[in-house]
Amino acid sequence: MKPHPRGELPPRRDHPSRLFVEVTTRCNLNCFMCVKQQDGCTLSEGDMDPELFARLAPAFPQLESLVLNGIGEPLLSPQLEDFIRLARSSMPKDSWIGFQTNGLLLTSQRALSLVSAGLDKICVSIDASSPDTFRKVREGGELLDVERAFKELAIAMETCHRPGLQVGIEFVVMRGNMQELPAALRWAAGQGASFAIVTHMLPYDDEHAAESAYSICSAEAIAMFNRYRDEAIRRGLSIYGYLEARWRYSRSGDEQRLVDLVEEMRREAEQKGLFLDVKKLLQLEPGLSERVAEMFAEAQLVAYEVGIDLRLPEVALKEQRHCRFVEDGGAFVTWDGDISPCYFLWHRYLCYASGWRQEVQTKIFGNIADSGILEIWNSPSYRRFRDQVTAYDYPSCASCTLAPCDYVQTDRFEQDCHIGEIPCGACLWCMGVFQCLS
Secondary structure, X not given: OOOOOOOOOXXXXXXXXXXXXXXXXOOOOOOOOOHHHOOOOOOOOOEOOHHHHHOOHHHHHHOOEEEOOOOOOHHHOOOHHHHHHHHHOOOXXXXXXXXXXXXXXXXXHHHHHHHHHOOOEEEEEOOOOOHHHHHHHOOOOOHHXXXXXXXXXXXXXXXXXXXXXXXXXXXXXXXXXXXXXXHHHHHHHHHOOOEEEEEEOOOOOHHHHXXXXXXXXXXXXXXXXXXHHHHHHHOOOOHHHHHHHHOOOOOOHHHHHHHHHHHHHHHHHHHOOOOOOHHHHHHXXXXXXXXXXXXXXXHHHXXXXXXXXXXXXXXXXXXXXXXXXXXOOEEEEOOOOEEEOOXXXXXXXXXXOOOOOEEEXXXXXXXXXXXXXXXXXXXXXXXXXXXXXXXXXXXXXXXXXXXXXXXOOOOOOOOOOOOOOOOOOXXXXXXXXXXXXX
16 A cells, blocks of 8 residues: 555545546447346446536545546547546646546547547457457457557557557456467557556356356465375375265275365464365366466566566465555446445446355445535545455455355345454455456
């Protein structure tokens, strides 16, 4: 967390340091991994009203960044340039304004108007280096459209004398496209991209959960499991026979030695404060984490070679959690004015991030149509929430053998199993596998 000149960390300041503003929920594509394409999606469509956006103005003078997107394509907002100009007029000189886009609507005229309005950073989604994979992932889009968008941005930057505008890409990693990541980085560099954000896919149904490339166990748990797996092999045992041996009333000598070895692993994990779900570890696809790690290493080499600033996600969940949204002083605004603390709790939806069906509820602290943004930010409930999040005294549902439980799967969250009042135990954003423009 970056200290304030007066010493306060971002969550404790009297103003947000970062705003994420959903200018529209409409979109011109039908990407299969998007929450809007899932059965039962209840997200309403709409555009942010200019008068509502203007109510965010008291926060602008203290902002470090303003990200103008949420669930939707920002270029569908007819007031996007007006929003940029209004914010830029009072934001600090060293701050930045940006958004993520599919790029299909980035015409010559639109690129010029955005750059001249004061846009500082734009991130274009590609998710593939081959046209066929691109069409499969981003239904309704063509890779040639993205190439054209890059060209229009380059012309606009030169015309407006703004060579410092940052252009980058976002790549959503899945099992079906991860092998194209290194080539996509090379292609993007050739189009003028200076940075790349790579994130794992957040699956919204059980079918797409099979496309996830990250491990739902922590890297530390996997490392310990692999060490005991190898020890079992040295003793002439297979750790994958543990569950069958564990519940056998009468065990052979080898079965008892295997059970004893796994119990030794459990005790070591407990002594180190490490969450260990043996059943999940036994069900991991052998070699997947290694393949993903190798692909990320290759991507890092390509990025270094072509000069792209690359942000990679974790291969597996991090045991030590960090909520970048709260730690960096972020606040999230829906198109109709609700204020939430993070991406995870911004909307109501279903997901399968931890391998089971999870009902995520929104966490709302107020609406800017009714109260000022600074008033909401400094309300006792919002301040208490930020303090509790950064204390990290809440469960890790991804590592719990009892998940999902009634504390999590409820229409109205009241408390977790630690008797805490923040619904963050099931969040994987703080465990390093999901990233966004921030």
